[in-house]
Amino acid sequence: MLLYKIFFTMNFFQNIQSFLLIIILLFSFVNCQNIPNPRSQQTSSLIGNRLYFFSGDLSTTDSHNDSASNVTNEVWYLDLSSSFNTATPPWRKDVGMPIGYNLGASCVSPIDNSVFLVGGRMYIPNTANINLGSSPVYVFNSNISLWTTPNIIGFNSSFKMRNQIQPVIDNYGKIYTFGGTNYTGFNASYVDYNDMNILDTTSMTWSTLAIYTNAPPTFVSYTATLLPTGIIVYIGGYKDTLTRSIQTFNTKNYNWSTKVAGGDNIGTRVSHSAVLTQNGEIIIYGGSIWNDTTKPATPYIAKLDTSSWMWSIPNLSQINSPQLCDHSATLYGDYMIIAFGQIPSKSSMSYASLSNNLYILDVKSYILVTSFNPNQTLPPNKSTTNQTPSPDNNLNNYLIIGIGVAVGIVLLGGFSVVGFLLYKKQNQYPKFIPTPGTTDRI
Structure with a gap:
């Protein structure tokens, strides 16, 4: 059981890290779109x-x-x-x-x-x-x-x-x-x-x-x-x-x-x-x-x-x-x-x-x-x-809003995936019922 907990915890944090990396890259992409080049x-x-x-x-x-x-x-x-x-x-x-x-x-x-x-x-x-x-x-x-x-x-x-x-x-x-x-x-x-x-x-x-x-x-x-x-x-x-x-x-x-x-x-x-x-x-x-x-x-x-x-x-x-x-x-x-x-x-x-x-x-x-x-x-x-507001500015606003919605969907989807994985892992094995004298917990 202890090995299972370690394995599950490691996978959980790996999923979170990958998910956060995707979000960081997405926001970096958004921010870079509205920075003029040196001139x-x-x-x-x-x-x-x-x-x-x-x-x-x-x-x-x-x-x-x-x-x-x-x-x-x-x-x-x-x-x-x-x-x-x-x-x-x-x-x-x-x-x-x-x-x-x-x-x-x-x-x-x-x-x-x-x-x-x-x-x-x-x-x-x-x-x-x-x-x-x-x-x-x-x-x-x-x-x-x-x-x-x-x-x-x-x-x-x-x-x-x-x-x-x-x-x-x-x-x-x-x-x-x-x-x-x-x-x-x-x-x-x-x-x-x-x-x-x-x-x-x-x-x-x-x-x-x-x-x-x-x-x-x-x-x-x-x-x-x-x-x-x-x-x-x-x-x-x-x-x-x-x-x-x-x-x-x-x-x-x-x-x-x-x-x-x-x-x-x-x-x-x-x-x-x-x-x-x-x-x-x-x-x-x-x-x-x-x-x-x-x-x-x-x-x-x-x-x-x-x-x-x-x-x-x-x-x-x-x-x-x-x-x-x-x-x-x-x-x-x-x-x-x-x-x-x-x-x-x-x-x-x-x-x-x-x-x-x-x-x-x-x-x-x-x-x-x-x-x-x-x-x-x-x-x-x-x-x-x-x-x-200018047409291009409206377009930029729509683009930012669209990307924001996409990021929101990714966030929602990411949390859903993580939640599903957590739920699946928790239900993959029989529930552990603690008895007097045990110290393990889930």
Whole structure:
């Protein structure tokens, strides 16, 4: 009887272990379906409570973008209406773009919340073929997950494939895009530009301003930040070695001017990010030095007071801060959400180390937090919080529900099998009736 009990116990636990292993594998499969691959050179936009990420380059072996076969057309987003941990962000996938896309930028219309993707390198999805015949602008309606290409009046054909740019959009729906390059990484000739292009999204008319004598030189991979005063502030980029010299453009009178910022010493940088806080400070983050993309810019974080034009370095541990370039950064209330990008210190001239991590910086305390709580930050625009679920999102929800039902069936079936085996084992032998003096029990 003792041998039987040992044999039965061993088989019982073996069945339980096998069953639990199946469940673990099933849940691992479910979780892996909604995690985007590491990437860089994507663009992001905040629409209400949804933070969208468009496209990007997935390649780690092509640091110079000489091939576009790994440029994706994926669209991912995070729902910021609920709390989550940065280790397991609640990623959701939306309908993909009609083209592969990188090194461009997106603007959200203040009129109807449409996303305008301007410029960038565009490719036929899943191929290395450049999409020269594509539109220079794609429009995304997040309410119905629909991509369209608008008919633009007076478009400047030299802007086609313009990349490494940062457009901004004003309250009247006008998009301002300066400079850029048409370099595509295919060993073809290219031109760097210093013209200002304006797209009026209300009438879909395009205009290119004459190049003024005081316009900045050609430069790319900069950041552009629009202040409430209508001034666009350009920081960094491939233009010169003096980051203290900041170019500004007045959208009201179309005049350029130069600001020489004081304060802390801020090094040169490209492929960094910039956000504007509610108190008028521009926070720049990450990037690499202008003549070596494998070396991180220093300091890694800095802020510019646009009322005094003074630089300062926040008291944030440079050791614990993630080193990123070609990443995304978006301000949501008091949270600066940093995502994806390339890790300069782990990259070389022939290899790019990519990230799919999410970091959240509290811009009031300058502390990296691991939990996102929407109740601790104020949404920038409560009027745009209502979102209609997209078809792809519904599909994802149905898939998750379906897999959940399948897991439930497997759980129920597994417990039924284990229960049946237990019942069968217990009834396979005659009942043992204890008598006085015995110590065995079942």
